[in-house]
Amino acid sequence: MTATFDPFREFASLAGAFADSPAGPRKMPMDLYRDGDTYVLNADLPGIDPGSVDIDVDGQLLTIRAERTVSSGDGVKWITRERGTASYVRQLSLGQGIDTEMISASYDNGVLSIMIPVSERAKPRKITVNSVSAESAPELNDVASA
Template identity: 75%
Template sequence: MAGYDPFREFDRLASALVEGRRGPRRMPMDLYRDGDHYVLTADLPGIDPGSVDIDVDGQLLTIRAERTLTTGEGVKWITREREAASFVRQLNLGQGIDTDRISASYGNGVLSVTIPVSEKAKPRRIEVTTESDASTIRAHETDAPTPIEQ
């Protein structure tokens, strides 16, 4: 049996207040690095893929999407919890990202954005050379006697 959780009740009330607001909403997202690229996944259920707009301005990635709901003539709603909404999310990419090769796909209500790491920012191994790898300096024999031979 679950007990009373005041934090859950506070969360429910705060969500109800936030949901009553107008304007763009934030979309839940995950971001992780997989090898030489980052993957951003964002939940956008019920979004027409044609309404998704992704742009990069300098190092700022912006994702916008619209959910529109269609209603037929003469429809009498019993309950309506889903609403038309705008979603927006901005992410500062920082340095070391190849912004020219960012790609995106949308399927099953999830937007996936692949953000490649630039070649300059990828980890690389630096070869260490030793003195034996360098060219050896050789002494040339001369006809003059050395001081020890005298």
């Protein structure tokens, strides 16, 4: 009988234990994409009460916070408890060209969706080119000859 040794298995287990430690915030996996003139951020927050989600915009910094609490009724005798309380925090720099006044959010089936619209000033637009003739703009000729 041969035994195989994987030196990274124990390291991965140890790293996972530190990553999910109750002392600090947990991971909040997310997807971010642009759909037309809106950025859409979808973050996984399973088991979160939507009332505990707090989204702040301070300048160009978007901060998402959420808490998962475990309710235990009177007389509850736990057999196993792997889903403890958790804190989630994620911060993103929005950059320029975002309409921070129109950001909206919704929560459905454990996924927090944040709609981040592009500001009107940052949207692509056509610039009209006007023709100026020498006769209709004498002040331009005066400046050029001076």
